[in-house]
Amino acid sequence: MGERFESVGAVREGLRDVAYLADEGIAGVVYLADRLGKPVLVEGPAGTGKTQLAKSVAEMTGARLIRLQCYEGLDESKALYEWNYKKQLLRIQVERNSATWQEIEDDIFTEDFLLTRPLLEAIRADEPVVLLIDEVDRVEVETEALLLEILSDYQVSVPELGTVVAKQIPLVFLTSNNTRELSEALKRRCLYLHVDYPHLDREKEIVLTRVPDISEHLADQVVRIVRSIRQLELKKHPSVSETLDWARTLVLLGIENVDAEQAKETLHILLKYQSDIAKASKELSVNGA
Amino acid sequence: MLDLLAGFIQELRAAGLPVSLTENLDAMEAVKHIPLEDRDAFKYALAATLVKSNAHWKAFETVFEVYFSMRGSEYRISEDGDDSGADLAELLQSMMADREAGKGGGMEAMTPEELAEMLYKALMEGDEAMLKALARQAVQRFSGMEPGRPVGGTYYLYRTLRNLDLDGVLDRLMEAEREQADAITPLEERLAKDEFESRIDKLRKEIEAEIRRRLVADRGAEAMAKTLRKPLPEDIDFMHASKDELAALRRAIYPLTRKLAVRLARKRRHGRKGPLDFRNTVRHSLSYGGVPAEPKFRYPRPSKPEIMVIADISGSVAAFARFTLHLVYAISSQFSKVRSFVFIDGIDEVTRYFEGVEDITEAVHRVNTEADVVWVDGHSDYGHAFDVFWERWGKEITTKTSVILLGDARNNYHASQAWVVQEMRKRARHVFWLNPEPKSYWDTGDSIVSEYGTHCDGVFECRNLKQLERFVEHLS
Numbered sequence: 211m212g213e214r215f216e217s218v219g220a221v222r223e224g225l226r227d228v229a230y231l232a233d234e235g236i237a238g239v240v241y242l243a244d245r246l247g248k249p250v251l252v253e254g255p256a257g258t259g260k261t262q263l264a265k266s267v268a269e270m271t272g273a274r275l276i277r278l279q280c281y282e283g284l285d286e287s288k289a290l291y292e293w294n295y296k297k298q299l300l301r302i303q304v305e306r307n308s309a310t311w312q313e314i315e316d317d318i319f320t321e322d323f324l325l326t327r328p329l330l331e332a333i334r335a336d337e338p339v340v341l342l343i344d345e346v347d348r349v350e351v352e353t354e355a356l357l358l359e360i361l362s363d364y365q366v367s368v369p370e371l372g373t374v375v376a377k378q379i380p381l382v383f384l385t386s387n388n389t390r391e392l393s394e395a396l397k398r399r400c401l402y403l404h405v406d407y408p409h410l411d412r413e414k415e416i417v418l419t420r421v422p423d424i425s426e427h428l429a430d431q432v433v434r435i436v437r438s439i440r441q442l443e444l445k446k447h448p449s450v451s452e453t454l455d456w457a458r459t460l461v462l463l464g465i466e467n468v469d470a471e472q473a474k475e476t477l478h479i480l481l482k483y484q485s486d487i488a489k490a491s492k493e494l495s496v497n498g499a
Numbered sequence: 500m501l502d503l504l505a506g507f508i509q510e511l512r513a514a515g516l517p518v519s520l521t522e523n524l525d526a527m528e529a530v531k532h533i534p535l536e537d538r539d540a541f542k543y544a545l546a547a548t549l550v551k552s553n554a555h556w557k558a559f560e561t562v563f564e565v566y567f568s569m570r571g572s573e574y575r576i577s578e579d580g581d582d583s584g585a586d587l588a589e590l591l592q593s594m595m596a597d598r599e600a601g602k603g604g605g606m607e608a609m610t611p612e613e614l615a616e617m618l619y620k621a622l623m624e625g626d627e628a629m630l631k632a633l634a635r636q637a638v639q640r641f642s643g644m645e646p647g648r649p650v651g652g653t654y655y656l657y658r659t660l661r662n663l664d665l666d667g668v669l670d671r672l673m674e675a676e677r678e679q680a681d682a683i684t685p686l687e688e689r690l691a692k693d694e695f696e697s698r699i700d701k702l703r704k705e706i707e708a709e710i711r712r713r714l715v716a717d718r719g720a721e722a723m724a725k726t727l728r729k730p731l732p733e734d735i736d737f738m739h740a741s742k743d744e745l746a747a748l749r750r751a752i753y754p755l756t757r758k759l760a761v762r763l764a765r766k767r768r769h770g771r772k773g774p775l776d777f778r779n780t781v782r783h784s785l786s787y788g789g790v791p792a793e794p795k796f797r798y799p800r801p802s803k804p805e806i807m808v809i810a811d812i813s814g815s816v817a818a819f820a821r822f823t824l825h826l827v828y829a830i831s832s833q834f835s836k837v838r839s840f841v842f843i844d845g846i847d848e849v850t851r852y853f854e855g856v857e858d859i860t861e862a863v864h865r866v867n868t869e870a871d872v873v874w875v876d877g878h879s880d881y882g883h884a885f886d887v888f889w890e891r892w893g894k895e896i897t898t899k900t901s902v903i904l905l906g907d908a909r910n911n912y913h914a915s916q917a918w919v920v921q922e923m924r925k926r927a928r929h930v931f932w933l934n935p936e937p938k939s940y941w942d943t944g945d946s947i948v949s950e951y952g953t954h955c956d957g958v959f960e961c962r963n964l965k966q967l968e969r970f971v972e973h974l975s
Binding site for chain 2: 234246295394402470485
């Protein structure tokens with residue numbers, strides 16, 4: 211079991227140093243993941259810093275980040291390992307006249323001809339790594355099975371090479387946008403963390419940390435307006451990253467004090483649907499009584 | 500400690516959370532690494548190991564609070580409530596500093612007017628510690644809790660809130676806000692209002708928690724946990740949803756449609772291999788020196804179904820029709836064509852309301868206000884509506900069309916005209932009937948769902964989002 215962190219507080223401090231403001235829950239789960247040697251499944255609305263969390267943890271621990279971006283149709287050959295057919299073919303052609311088949315067979319299924327993909331890469335690494343399996347809900351249920359062996363035992367079976375066991379237990383983060391229910395088996399193996407939109411104070415802190423040259427007053431206004439907008443019934447609520455974009459825009463425009471007019475003109479940075487923009491500008495300009 | 504945990508997990512299972520043995524063991528392992536005095540960390544450690552879905556979070560929080568709530572003397576329900584929390588005493592001391600000291604007993608001695616004034620001040624300044632103390636005080640004074648009374652927490656909550664008159668306080672706060680600034684813009688006003696509302700909301704939650712704590716102290720955790728379960732949005736019954744529940748449903752429907760659309764698109768493409776694509780295979784074989792090592796296939800593109808929705812929008816089933824239309828249009832990209840008709844005793848096509856509209860909620864609203872659906876008296880008449888439908892649009896049903904009929908089939912004893920449904924089935928690919936009533940009510944009173952049902956390919960009970968979602972998935 212790992213001992214990367216002293217305490218929950220230490221995790222928070224460490225993340226703060228790399229400009230990621232974690233709340234009690236996030237820090238607590240990261241700490242436990244290390245202590246229990248279990249992967250973390252991170253769910254929540256888009257743009258709340260799920261992927262960023264893995265990146266920040268890697269940065270904080272000085273580990274290498276290995277990322278597996280999931281997509282539909284992801285299979286073993288793209289996630290785990292693949293034999294380099296072309297190279298093997300060339301090898302066979304070179305040896306065509308001299309060597310016996312036995313020699314060739316021993317020869318072409320070796321390290322030289324193995325293409326390691328992210329999962330195997332993370333298992334075989336000598337140095338500390340953080341493995342990020344992004345948008346795991348996009349893979350089909352059958353492909354999830356690929357992950358199970360790795361997530362529970364940190365080992366992979368490659369028929370030609372035998373079982374590869376991890377030299378050290380990597381920190382694993384899986385993110386999901388919840389487009390489908392993940393299998394029970396996968397959930398059982400993970401610690402669960404739901405990252406929601408931050409509270410007002412935390413979001414303000416995030417804005418202050420991430421947007422240079424922003425005044426306290428403007429940051430305060432920005433997060434308040436965003437909070438108001440999130441209370442409306444919209445197709446897509448503004449995420450934290452969109453809040454940051456908006457704050458940066460306002461700073462660039464040299465706005466110190468947002469009024470309704472300016473807010474309306476820059477809404478398209480915060481919201482991505484025309485109907486949402488219309489709704490929000492209506493709400494902001496009229497007294498919402 | 501382990502016994503306590505085992506009891507807690509049992510409690511979670513009783514509340515409907517699926518906690519497996521592995522998770523149980525994980526939780527026990529996890530708490531070893533957490534300093535026990537840190538209540539928050541303890542809670543998050545349990546949550547991370549035991550709760551694997553955000554939908555269960557609320558239930559977990561409630562059970563946690565009930566199970567691990569402090570069962571100290573300060574929660575005793577008694578007439579002369581003694582707030583003996585040391586931290587609170589200190590807080591009160593500091594609060595009383597600016598009032599004349601020596602009254603003793605802190606808040607108990609205050610008149611209701613003074614209490615209201617304190618509340619107003621605390622909300623104005625957003626003083627959380629103070630609000631906590633006030634919530635406790637308010638419950639003690641106004642809720643009228645008596646030991647052993649078999650009354651639900653909502654009743655006490657109602658009594659407490661009625662006495663605090665929070666709406667009045669909000670008005671006062673806004674008044675003060677307006678006076679403070681000479682020229683307050685509507686935007687600023689709105690932001691101020693949101694701020695105050697969120698503070699008041701916090702106070703309300705605090706009061707709820709306080710009442711819960713006291714009830715636990717009175718009746719024990721087990722009895723409480725059972726009374727606190729709220730249904731998840733997807734389990735809310737369309738026919739009997741309260742106003743708040745309808746709002747929750749509306750909020751839940753959009754994320755749901757997105758998920759559904761993704762799933763359907765996936766299903767369409769998933770796992771089918773068509774015939775060998777010879778050209779593509781040959782092209783790829785070139786990189787292997789002419790060996791076709793990677794066979795390539797053509798992927799079939801299955802045709803999308805056409806949908807006709809015919810919905811009863813009379814009072815009792817209006818909400819159900821609204822949500823179904825909403826859902827169908829939200830995933831209309833998954834169908835080649837969607838046409839919709841609504842009826843009460845007259846029938847009208849409303850497809851045009853949805854075409855080129857971004858905001859479905861708006862369209863549904865227009866359907867409710869503009870569609871011409873009343874023929875005689877505005878009581879459902881399925882027979883007449885179907886009759887008219889067949890005459891005007893029947894010919895447009897083709898073998899590609901799936902017809903979905905929505906309603907409770909309560910026909911007010913009019914003629915059924917079930918032959919129309921029979922004819923539809925002859926022309927259409929499928930005819931389905933969705934009924935928002937529980938199965939046990941079918942065919943009681945004036946419901947004639949079976950008479951129509953015999954001519955359908957399927958009749959489904961569709962009382963909540965979960966069932967609706969399942970049906971739509973089955974459809975395409």
